[in-house]
Amino acid sequence: TQKGNTSTRLYASASEKVFDRLDTFDRRHNGSSTPASLQEMFKTVGVKSFDQLIEETVPASIRANRPLKVGKALSESEALETLKTMMSKNKLLQNHIGMGYYGTYTPTVILRNIMENPAWYTQYTPYQAESAQGRLESLLNFQTMVCELTAMPIANASLLDEATAAAEAMSMCFNVAKSKKTRFLVSDLVHPQTIALLKTRAEGFGIQVVVEPVKSFDYSKQDVCGVMMQYPATDGTIIDYEADVKKAHEGGARVVMASDLLALTILKPPGEIGADFVLGSAQRFGVPMGYGGPHAAFFATKDEFKRLMPGRIIGISKGADGRPALRMALQTREQHIRRDKATSNICTAQALLANMAAMYGVYHGPKGLADIATRTHRLATVFQLAAKDLGYNVSESPMFDTVKLSLGSEAETKKVVDTCVKQGINVRPMGTNVTVSFDETHTETQMKTLLKAFADAKGKPAPASLDKYAEKALAQEAIDPKLKRTSPYMTHKIFNSYHTEHELLRYMMRLQSRDISLVHSMIPLGSCTMKLNATSEMIPVTWPEVGQPHPFAPRDQMQGYAEFFADLEKDLADVTGFYKVSLQPNSGAQGEYTGLLAIKKYHQHRGEGHRNICIIPTSAHGTNPASAKMLGMKIVAVGCDEKGNIDVAELREKAVKHSKELAALMVTYPSTHGVFEESIKEVCKIIHDNGGQVYMDGANMNAQVGLCSPGEIGADVCHLNLHKTFCIPHGGGGPGMGPIGVAKQLAPFLPSHPVIPFQGENEKTAMGAVSAAPYGSSSILPISWMYIKMMGSEGLKRATEYAILNANYMAKRLEKAYPILYRGKNGRNAHEFIVDLRPLKEASGISETDVAKRLQDYGFHAPTMSWPVAGTLMIEPTESESKEELDRLCDALLMIREEIRAVEEGRMDKLNNPLKNAPHTQDVVFSSNWSQTRPYSQELAAYPASWTKQFKFWPTASRVDDVYGDKNLCSCLGMEAYVNDHPSAEQVA
Amino acid sequence: TQKGNTSTRLYASASEKVFDRLDTFDRRHNGSSTPASLQEMFKTVGVKSFDQLIEETVPASIRANRPLKVGKALSESEALETLKTMMSKNKLLQNHIGMGYYGTYTPTVILRNIMENPAWYTQYTPYQAESAQGRLESLLNFQTMVCELTAMPIANASLLDEATAAAEAMSMCFNVAKSKKTRFLVSDLVHPQTIALLKTRAEGFGIQVVVEPVKSFDYSKQDVCGVMMQYPATDGTIIDYEADVKKAHEGGARVVMASDLLALTILKPPGEIGADFVLGSAQRFGVPMGYGGPHAAFFATKDEFKRLMPGRIIGISKGADGRPALRMALQTREQHIRRDKATSNICTAQALLANMAAMYGVYHGPKGLADIATRTHRLATVFQLAAKDLGYNVSESPMFDTVKLSLGSEAETKKVVDTCVKQGINVRPMGTNVTVSFDETHTETQMKTLLKAFADAKGKPAPASLDKYAEKALAQEAIDPKLKRTSPYMTHKIFNSYHTEHELLRYMMRLQSRDISLVHSMIPLGSCTMKLNATSEMIPVTWPEVGQPHPFAPRDQMQGYAEFFADLEKDLADVTGFYKVSLQPNSGAQGEYTGLLAIKKYHQHRGEGHRNICIIPTSAHGTNPASAKMLGMKIVAVGCDEKGNIDVAELREKAVKHSKELAALMVTYPSTHGVFEESIKEVCKIIHDNGGQVYMDGANMNAQVGLCSPGEIGADVCHLNLHKTFCIPHGGGGPGMGPIGVAKQLAPFLPSHPVIPFQGENEKTAMGAVSAAPYGSSSILPISWMYIKMMGSEGLKRATEYAILNANYMAKRLEKAYPILYRGKNGRNAHEFIVDLRPLKEASGISETDVAKRLQDYGFHAPTMSWPVAGTLMIEPTESESKEELDRLCDALLMIREEIRAVEEGRMDKLNNPLKNAPHTQDVVFSSNWSQTRPYSQELAAYPASWTKQFKFWPTASRVDDVYGDKNLCSCLGMEAYVNDHPSAEQVA
Numbered sequence A, B: 001t002q003k004g005n006t007s008t009r010l011y012a013s014a015s016e017k018v019f020d021r022l023d024t025f026d027r028r029h030n031g032s033s034t035p036a037s038l039q040e041m042f043k044t045v046g047v048k049s050f051d052q053l054i055e056e057t058v059p060a061s062i063r064a065n066r067p068l069k070v071g072k073a074l075s076e077s078e079a080l081e082t083l084k085t086m087m088s089k090n091k092l093l094q095n096h097i098g099m100g101y102y103g104t105y106t107p108t109v110i111l112r113n114i115m116e117n118p119a120w121y122t123q124y125t126p127y128q129a130e131s132a133q134g135r136l137e138s139l140l141n142f143q144t145m146v147c148e149l150t151a152m153p154i155a156n157a158s159l160l161d162e163a164t165a166a167a168e169a170m171s172m173c174f175n176v177a178k179s180k181k182t183r184f185l186v187s188d189l190v191h192p193q194t195i196a197l198l199k200t201r202a203e204g205f206g207i208q209v210v211v212e213p214v215k216s217f218d219y220s221k222q223d224v225c226g227v228m229m230q231y232p233a234t235d236g237t238i239i240d241y242e243a244d245v246k247k248a249h250e251g252g253a254r255v256v257m258a259s260d261l262l263a264l265t266i267l268k269p270p271g272e273i274g275a276d277f278v279l280g281s282a283q284r285f286g287v288p289m290g291y292g293g294p295h296a297a298f299f300a301t302k303d304e305f306k307r308l309m310p311g312r313i314i315g316i317s318k319g320a321d322g323r324p325a326l327r328m329a330l331q332t333r334e335q336h337i338r339r340d341k342a343t344s345n346i347c348t349a350q351a352l353l354a355n356m357a358a359m360y361g362v363y364h365g366p367k368g369l370a371d372i373a374t375r376t377h378r379l380a381t382v383f384q385l386a387a388k389d390l391g392y393n394v395s396e397s398p399m400f401d402t403v404k405l406s407l408g409s410e411a412e413t414k415k416v417v418d419t420c421v422k423q424g425i426n427v428r429p430m431g432t433n434v435t436v437s438f439d440e441t442h443t444e445t446q447m448k449t450l451l452k453a454f455a456d457a458k459g460k461p462a463p464a465s466l467d468k469y470a471e472k473a474l475a476q477e478a479i480d481p482k483l484k485r486t487s488p489y490m491t492h493k494i495f496n497s498y499h500t501e502h503e504l505l506r507y508m509m510r511l512q513s514r515d516i517s518l519v520h521s522m523i524p525l526g527s528c529t530m531k532l533n534a535t536s537e538m539i540p541v542t543w544p545e546v547g548q549p550h551p552f553a554p555r556d557q558m559q560g561y562a563e564f565f566a567d568l569e570k571d572l573a574d575v576t577g578f579y580k581v582s583l584q585p586n587s588g589a590q591g592e593y594t595g596l597l598a599i600k601k602y603h604q605h606r607g608e609g610h611r612n613i614c615i616i617p618t619s620a621h622g623t624n625p626a627s628a629k630m631l632g633m634k635i636v637a638v639g640c641d642e643k644g645n646i647d648v649a650e651l652r653e654k655a656v657k658h659s660k661e662l663a664a665l666m667v668t669y670p671s672t673h674g675v676f677e678e679s680i681k682e683v684c685k686i687i688h689d690n691g692g693q694v695y696m697d698g699a700n701m702n703a704q705v706g707l708c709s710p711g712e713i714g715a716d717v718c719h720l721n722l723h724k725t726f727c728i729p730h731g732g733g734g735p736g737m738g739p740i741g742v743a744k745q746l747a748p749f750l751p752s753h754p755v756i757p758f759q760g761e762n763e764k765t766a767m768g769a770v771s772a773a774p775y776g777s778s779s780i781l782p783i784s785w786m787y788i789k790m791m792g793s794e795g796l797k798r799a800t801e802y803a804i805l806n807a808n809y810m811a812k813r814l815e816k817a818y819p820i821l822y823r824g825k826n827g828r829n830a831h832e833f834i835v836d837l838r839p840l841k842e843a844s845g846i847s848e849t850d851v852a853k854r855l856q857d858y859g860f861h862a863p864t865m866s867w868p869v870a871g872t873l874m875i876e877p878t879e880s881e882s883k884e885e886l887d888r889l890c891d892a893l894l895m896i897r898e899e900i901r902a903v904e905e906g907r908m909d910k911l912n913n914p915l916k917n918a919p920h921t922q923d924v925v926f927s928s929n930w931s932q933t934r935p936y937s938q939e940l941a942a943y944p945a946s947w948t949k950q951f952k953f954w955p956t957a958s959r960v961d962d963v964y965g966d967k968n969l970c971s972c973l974g975m976e977a978y979v980n981d982h983p984s985a986e987q988v989a
């Protein structure tokens, strides 16, 4: 059934036809849905139909012969209505749970102009620094803010959540101690979700996590690589850790401190106490709780550890014109992640949320933040005093925002918690205690309701007035002088300038104008699937029902989310052909880790815990070996044949050789070379025959959905990058989600959660937690749900067909100019393909980097560069681009080919040419000495194609010098980096 | 009480201090709220405090000695919560009311990226065409779409609503007939709100409106200037008007047709039936009903009438570089509106909504629109068939979307309507009939509920299945062949290209990138008050409770809006010092008209209906005389003295001379010259002493709020441009709101409404309707409410003080370089001031236009040009700009002064210089022959100031040739205007 501008559907009845809603989505999502352009593309590709194309592309042996069970597509309005109805079943109680998640006001100007703005949320990770100076500046602001609040010299640009950040710190402690010290001490007053995750992760590294009170930490055996403390602690107390830190250091252990940025505006910062690693969540800096996420975790450390630091770091380097320019530092750690020498597998992080938190800091400034902290603390104090007056046994230890009441018994705890729930309030039960946390959103009315509940539980009247408590709270010195912050922070002009809405709005808009994103042009990033992130998919994210819940709100209040998760899990299981899905992992790499751990647990469960070898093809993404490594697996590499396919003979040989210890194979399908390997079923069989399980990397699911499935192909587990195939926008480097699907035998080992246990028979076999929140970044899951429902079974399949068609169309248009590196059996590519630039480089000296940078002058973001093969570009157009857009990119690449030819043929200088000098900024192009320095015209430099005359996206930095930046790594804005008269890295850049 | 970054408030109690929310707004709204910058500004201005400044600026005689009663400011979150609670009292029933308002799906990509996007909604009216090519293209699309759907050759870029558009058509008929034919016939099947408004307006022109069935129209007296028909009619029937049109033309009358763009996709268009004027509402093209608005009305006519057409028309002209460029045509009709020769007073229209409707057309394309129309028609047909089967007496006349049932008695009507309401449904009662209208949002479930209600009312079971009706609806030819549209429409590529979300998104973003707005820099437009339009103010507009209600939903369902209106009226009455407020007028000019009409009615009511003279100072805005003219008043001008103040002696003389016929004075305060005239109380007294009433033009209320008030000064009525002082964004030329406040004696004459009567004692004396909806553009009123509540009494006053300070600061900084034209008693300006360029022009040949255009190169929108005084610029900074931003603009103007000096002194060529050649586009600056043609550098052209290096806003057209455009007026995209290979005026421009 050919789709035109309006879908031509088959209807079961006349009333279905009459009433069918017309705001259908598939035609908005798929780029080339007009019959005419489709026919042209078929012609170029040399097929008559989608069926023929798919037959020639996807091996018959794996083609699914079943339709998906997602069902009929819902229209945009219908999907929104359905989800709204479902999510309205969530009950939004007054929240005092704490535990690392707090109510916060997202300044509406940030909400609308960053979080809900496609020009920010559709950005890619800033690999192409010259067209990404805006978000790079914002991320540098984030890092600077973190450095200054923690009083640490270096910070990264976000991690996934506080718990995984803690695990990263643990692994750094272990590595710094050269893997020789195997104990990691954790205070029993660390958040329980963090402890759970540390335990999960420790196993893989062979670390033993010991949880006990800080005061009893014992270093006498010299086997402690690190200790972890929470500051303030999970029960609210602010502990003076100075002596403990000293003791730890003397005992040869590194100190990890989990902390709270808001508290640090008025508390002595960890850096001044001697911490080696400081981490935590930046959620309460304007990012909605979202039933668990997404939020940015922060991570800071000492200078000496910076080169081991996980995650992306924004650094200051310089451009070819000598001016300062921002960039991701130490990039080689990233896509070419250090494979089996890696210490972390993190890629996708939380850039968008880090940007929001940074802007929150910029908007409030140091004084505004301290005011919020002070008010929050005063509210807690009012409650502390009033509860005491009501006769509660209230902890009188120093605290910031959380008050602990000792109730004497768990029965009493239950009574108080239940009384609160009846009043519409959630507090945190904690054994025989409850804790009550406060945040910037709490009001006087809420305080009264809260005290009413606590009075009720005591059978007493609520205090008539809060004045006397308020007076006391104002009178008593806010924070114990010993614990109080005295050092200044965020003194830089950037945190002291944009405090009115116009100023912030214009600052955000200026940054936005420097960044290329999907609002400008296609981003053809192989393996990253930069497809349409539709508005209707995004809308639910900021609904209160979706965005506001605390992740540890009791399950029975979250009926909406419960139904929603069940439905999404069902659809994802269907799409992947698996038995069960876990929504917990927060990224693709996290999914890999989780899937491999399930395999490991499975082997252990069967008494084959010795199985420890993971076979990984050399073409695999760097996260694959990194994830295996984190689980202590031994990696055995297997190569490819000259066609880019797994060398099956070698694989068989190695599988057989290691059959006693074989744990798993990790395989990406279609391959990272963009090819549907014919041998995949055979490959799976070889692994199974030798006792292993097959982990399929789902990064390329966009070529599978509806046509075949990992489960049916023979895999046992795969992750889905929902931020690729399922439309979660890339956000300039996150958020993402990496749920995994598993076959039945692996289901018992899927993640659980210490606070929100997963009811059911698997509670005992479950692996524990892999994310801080039970369902990862819950609030962005609706994006994928909306996509699935609005596409329906048919639409999902058709999208895959378009994705494959678009790739093959582009490959055809380009193949005469550039060799296409790998192709499948019938000369077909999957949904992406690799353009080989090595021969051209040899002939002309023009490299893949030159081409990538030159594309910026044409208004395009470059394809994936030098991955999976150095010297190449990997292009993935996705289904969401129109033929016109594909043609524009092809035209650009063909024009660039001619420019290369001019160099080859000596018509252009070998070094001083538009390719080597790309990208061209306004600054460079307008410089009055242009004609003295460049032997080509300004027009050729900046307007090489007709469309650049209609709309010109200008890179704002000249080619950035990576080597210089890595040598001079600097992740925070040193004051000296700023020019004085204007408060912004704008002048640095 | 000095405000710092965080407000320093005085608290009544400790708990007030502790619990006070910190998300306060005034410090976000006022630009220079840091103590340091404030002190610097005081110093420059030469005052010690705000108090001193105000004392020196606002005459003591009028200074209010009372605080406003608005009360304590609510924080952003508090205001949002309060409003949400209030508006949640609106009941949102299933809507079938029709009458020109219909449910519609706003494509979410348009909702988020236009309606909720400050880069679109903060644009000013596109007077500076070179930096406004984006919205100009979109408005041209709107005009083209209207032309093609109506089959008329020329259309404008929106009017306020269908009813006022009808009135404009009536007045054109009258004018075309040289005011000699005084009858205007109106079909009784025109919407009642339109009829009501025609009657209101007709009086002023001396036209007699006759309402009767079309078939009985009688032209025998040759006194009919025009006739008006509704197509489809208000009761749903599609009448074949061909013979009626012929008869009208033969009878010497012009034909006005109110129509529906959606219906016209499948109905024979009015242009093919012979209509002279076609108008209607574009609301159902993606614009929420909003309880009445805002929406764009459209207006199309024949070529011969184009120079009489009211409202803004976008035309195609050319730039100085010879390339096509878009612009507002016939601009002289606008700010320099033709005063007492005017035939219309419209200024602010509905640009933002026209852009939304245009994008809806671009997104759906002709086929998509026709599909929506067809589906809507089928739904109506299903209902028609099923209702008949239920035994209803159903009209079988051809219809499009509205079905009429004859019930025999009003009691039966009531019964059916009530039964429907009980089922959660609104239908329209129409005497002994009900009508039931359908739109694109209706679903099968809703149809079933509807039929259940109609079955209930008959005591019958609802039809079990809709299939048989659906089959019939599909089988029968949709529209009678005689009435069916056969001509193609919207065949241009622009309506056939952007049908996927990526394509539309990028198209919108490309257009956006060409338009300067408040997201870039201050827009210092004297008399237009381009202040911050804060996000929190905008958020409620698109809440379902605010945006979804039908304006004619029964009052008792709209409890939320009722409370809201009462509260807003109270606050506006407080601010203006008046007794009562009407929220009905949709713009400032409409407010003027309404206020003058109240005065007229008042005189009539007192038996002084002969009072017919309106005194208007020569410095008044063009709308003042235009409004008076529309009421048939005789205008007597009074001049100004050399200081720009009203010549009181002349005024007294004329008032006394005309004291028998004196109706009113219209006066702007502070004056349009930016001065608080000392004489204002005396002026009011003179008028009152001579039997007149004082109309105060409230355009300059931003200099009064909290300091003084029109009521207390002595005026009897004033309008408020809520889109100036009260933060409704300008939207690129609308929406706006122009409510009026009146003294007690005028209150009985305020507007009412024929469908939603205003209960109360004034129903009989009320003037009738001045807008189609009872409360004008209700859904944007929350913007002003939010502003008022978030500022509070203190904040509102402080904003005024800042506005005055900012103006005086800028005037001080500029006065040595440019003469400041008028100043008050102590050398102070009010909130705006006039920079005189005439002496410089004489010396250098550089004109105010050159300066305005050159400012674009510096990244600024020009101030108001040549109004109120030719050869000048009027600067109004508003309170929302920071000292840094004010300084930037001052610096730009001072640098420009030096450029002028270079010309004066012969260091630059008199004609070929950066001022005369401004603005400079990328195209021009990059042209390879730059150095051959320009004797100055590219840097000087494009980067004259340091900040342009950080962020450069590029004008995309060279200076537009107004004369050429007006000579070759063309308001629709002729196909030939497009270049073929890319479907967009992009290539025209």
Ligand SMILES: Cc1ncc(COP(=O)(O)O)c(C=O)c1O
Pocket (backbone or CB within 6 Å): A346, A347, A348, A527, A528, A587, A588, A589, A590, A621, A623, A624, A668, A672, A697, A699, A700, A721, A736, A738
């Ligand atoms: C093949 C492959 N595997 C795994 C990943 C890691 O996914 P994530 O960035 O979500 O952690 C990627 C990311 O690009 C990938 O391309």
Ligand SMILES: Cc1ncc(COP(=O)(O)O)c(C=O)c1O
Pocket (backbone or CB within 6 Å): B346, B347, B348, B527, B528, B587, B588, B589, B590, B621, B623, B624, B668, B672, B697, B699, B700, B721, B736, B738
């Ligand atoms: C002094 C004055 N009066 C009246 C108006 C007309 O207001 P509106 O454009 O809202 O009709 C304006 C608009 O700028 C104005 O400046």
Ligand SMILES: O=C([O-])O
Pocket (backbone or CB within 6 Å): B125, B334, B335, B347, B348, B527
């Ligand atoms: O006409 C004006 O918008 O001032």
